Amino acid sequence: MTSDLQRWVQEAQATGTLAGLPDRHFIDGAAVASVDGATMATLDPGTGGAFAHFAAGQAADVDAAVLAANRALKGPWRDMAPAQRGRVLHRVAELIRANAARLAVVETLDSGKRLVEALGDVAGAANCFDYYAGACDKHQGDSLPLGPDYLAYTLNEPVGVTAHIIPWNYPLSTAARGLAPALAAGCTVVAKPAEQTPLTALMLAELCLQAGVPAGVCNVVTGTGRDAGAALVRHPGVHHITFTGSVNTGIDVMRSAAPNITRLVLELGGKSPLLVLADADLSQAADNVMGAIFENAGQICSAGSRLLVARAVHEQLVAQVTARAAALRLSLGHGLRDPGMGPLNSEAHLHKVAGYVDRARARGVAVRTGGNIRPDPQTGLGWFYEPTVLDDLSPNDEAVQEEIFGPVLCVQVFDDLEEAVALANGTPFGLVAGVFTRDLSAAHRLARDIDAGQVYINEYFAGGISVPFGGNKRSGFGREKGLEALRSYSKTKSVVARL
Numbered sequence: 039m040t041s042d043l044q045r046w047v048q049e050a051q052a053t054g055t056l057a058g059l060p061d062r063h064f065i066d067g068a069a070v071a072s073v074d075g076a077t078m079a080t081l082d083p084g085t086g087g088a089f090a091h092f093a094a095g096q097a098a099d100v101d102a103a104v105l106a107a108n109r110a111l112k113g114p115w116r117d118m119a120p121a122q123r124g125r126v127l128h129r130v131a132e133l134i135r136a137n138a139a140r141l142a143v144v145e146t147l148d149s150g151k152r153l154v155e156a157l158g159d160v161a162g163a164a165n166c167f168d169y170y171a172g173a174c175d176k177h178q179g180d181s182l183p184l185g186p187d188y189l190a191y192t193l194n195e196p197v198g199v200t201a202h203i204i205p206w207n208y209p210l211s212t213a214a215r216g217l218a219p220a221l222a223a224g225c226t227v228v229a230k231p232a233e234q235t236p237l238t239a240l241m242l243a244e245l246c247l248q249a250g251v252p253a254g255v256c257n258v259v260t261g262t263g264r265d266a267g268a269a270l271v272r273h274p275g276v277h278h279i280t281f282t283g284s285v286n287t288g289i290d291v292m293r294s295a296a297p298n299i300t301r302l303v304l305e306l307g308g309k310s311p312l313l314v315l316a317d318a319d320l321s322q323a324a325d326n327v328m329g330a331i332f333e334n335a336g337q338i339c340s341a342g343s344r345l346l347v348a349r350a351v352h353e354q355l356v357a358q359v360t361a362r363a364a365a366l367r368l369s370l371g372h373g374l375r376d377p378g379m380g381p382l383n384s385e386a387h388l389h390k391v392a393g394y395v396d397r398a399r400a401r402g403v404a405v406r407t408g409g410n411i412r413p414d415p416q417t418g419l420g421w422f423y424e425p426t427v428l429d430d431l432s433p434n435d436e437a438v439q440e441e442i443f444g445p446v447l448c449v450q451v452f453d454d455l456e457e458a459v460a461l462a463n464g465t466p467f468g469l470v471a472g473v474f475t476r477d478l479s480a481a482h483r484l485a486r487d488i489d490a491g492q493v494y495i496n497e498y499f500a501g502g503i504s505v506p507f508g509g510n511k512r513s514g515f516g517r518e519k520g521l522e523a524l525r526s527y528s529k530t531k532s533v534v535a536r537l
Contacts, residue, residue: 067253083150120192303516
């Protein structure tokens with residue numbers, strides 16, 4: 039642990055908070071209180087107590103941010119050469135790294151995740167800005183061959199003001215994933231982080247200003263989804279919406295965007311299958327299953343929440359995973375202590391997750407390990423749920439069909455590849471999938487036949503910022519990450535001239 043990190047951890051552990059946390063909106067390059075002066079608390083999931091307060095935004099605050107973003111569209115950001123925008127985004131990456139320790143501690147306090155996971159998210163956010171900094175002057179149009187008497191070409195123009203609705207499970211990394219390509223494309227931004235985790239988005243906006251992003255280009259309004267988020271997505275001054283969240287809220291966002299014909303990218307979660315064939319390296323598969331479902335306490339839209347395993351190795355693999363999950367249960371704790379697993383993000387979500395398991399148990403589903411609410415063993419506080427394995431579930435079981443969004447692994451058994459594909463595709467979701475086998479021909483056939491936006495082979499969560507990410511079916515549409523994201527924040531103009 040570096041001296042900076044140790045200092046911030048010690049302050050947070052001693053006081054329950056950090057001094058100087060942002061407590062106002064960030065609009066037009068300045069920290070601004072809500073129009074009505076309202077504030078609300080943000081809670082530490084590891085203790086269940088409030089550790090900071092922030093502005094509770096309303097429609098008037100959203101309107102001020104959108105107006106600032108529209109004014110900034112006509113300012114120096116538009117006229118800046120793409121290579122210069124890239125240099126600014128590189129400076130954002132450098133400032134994220136310079137402030138990594140404080141950002142990670144704040145992320146842990148706000149979201150509950152383990153400090154090592156928060157540090158990884160901060161590093162990923164910096165890498166994201168570096169990636170799109172390098173792409174700024176390479177986002178080029180095409181020359182179209184219409185013959186010797188015509189000149190035809192396309193231009194990539196910024197779509198305009200982009201709204202970003204940021205979820206609570208990965209506050210900083212999801213903010214960076216949307217803001218960096220939007221800024222690289224020349225857009226302006228109004229971000230609305232989840233009310234459970236507002237702080238690192240505000241800190242990121244401050245770093246953008248320090249790096250040279252002009253005032254008004256990057257704005258953040260905090261508050262509830264009902265008051266601030268709804269006002270943002272229905273605002274006629276917004277030209278594009280990137281939303282990450284639940285299916286039901288995504289449907290509401292689409293309805294709100296429709297009257298203004300606002301463009302959308304929706305990432306709505308999943309119930310992703312991790313397929314293990316009989317010839318797979320079971321130790322490697324077990325390692326990946328553990329990370330796929332228990333990282334961030336299972337609060338990942340792309341979590342490998344369904345283990346689909348060949349009958350021949352079902353008991354052997356599930357026994358390995360069950361033993362590891364049972365051991366992990368003994369190391370729950372506050373994220374700043376870097377335990378084996380941290381808490382769930384809120385008390386309401388804790389009881390939602392517990393309800394799924396309680397109903398499964400009542401239906402006679404085998405709970406191989408876990409299945410209980412358990413507070414921090416050191417303090418008796420916080421919103422913790424044991425790592426849980428539900429075994430041999432039927433295809434139509436509620437726990438298979440619905441996104442639990444917690445540390446609950448649902449095991450299904452298959453006898454052949456045809457059944458494996460049917461099970462993999464047998465939910466309303468299609469975000470990602472994983473395949474573990476030594477037979478690469480079978481792996482690629484499965485990758486072809488599984489309906490998902492991304493398929494991992496022999497390593498779950500493989501890839502990085504350069505790999506496009508997004509879902510099919512009720513997992514949403516559009517793609518983030520990679521060069522695909524630049525296209526999301528651009529509009530194509532065609533020019534044809536007769537010579």
